[in-house]
Amino acid sequence: GDSVTQMEGPVTLSEEAFLTINCTYTATGYPSLFWYVQYPGEGLQLLLKATKADDKGSNKGFEATYRKETTSFHLEKGSVQVSDSAVYFCASTFGSSNTGKLIFGQGTTLQVKP
Amino acid sequence: NAGVTQTPKFQVLKTGQSMTLQCAQDMNHEYMSWYRQDPGMGLRLIHYSVGAGITDQGEVPNGYNVSRSTTEDFPLRLLSAAPSQTSVYFCASQELGFEQFFGPGTRLTVL
Secondary structure (H helix, E strand, O other): OOEEEEOOOOEEEEOOOOEEEOEEEEOOOOOOEEEEEEOOOOOEEEEEEEOOOOOEEEEOOEEEEOEOOOOEOOEEEOOOOHHHOEEEEEEEEEOOEEEEEEEEOOOEEEEEEO | OOOEEEEOOEEEEOOOOOEEEEEEEOOOOOEEEEEEEOOOOOEEEEEEEEEOOEEEEOOOOOOEEEOOOOOOEOOEEEOOOOHHHOEEEEEEEEOOOOOOEEOOOEEEEEO
8 A cells, every 4th residue: 555654763963964864655656745844742834845756845955856766755954953853754645646635654853953 | 814723732531531623724725634643653644525525534534533514624523532542633724736734733632
């Protein structure tokens, strides 16, 4: 069945370090892919998205490229800040249909130390 | 716009009690969903709706009921709460083909 797998956390980095959080998916068809972020005590916010192969989503210095050949959507940031500390979720639609259902990875906790 | 609102923020129930988690959105979105978030498991889809009067089951529907009488509201009902339903519940809404917008969540504890 369709699934999303993220790297295990927690990830602890020093400020200004480079961040990569791996995400791979299995899906039929051509899913849309998302990264959501959850700050402590809050709901999920969309960070970035990509809807077709080779698309690059970007926002707030974060980037992720939709790689169909490796079924991956890894999240990267060149220089993290303390304010980036949060839980990051990779998500996929069920196949090509973006109609109210998402599959989420288990989430990766990022802690950035000053 | 208030976006997606959920009430209550916190709730404690005893085993066997019933309750309704409320969800409302003011963005005129057709699609709404309920998820539960458990440690190490991400978010799992409970029920979803593609429009008023139309609902369907997600990955973990057992123990939960939903209805969608209006576009704006999508309540989630627990008929007989169990400790396994202790979780954080998120409601979300979207337009067809776009991203989902999430509410702030309801933290439920079942004793």
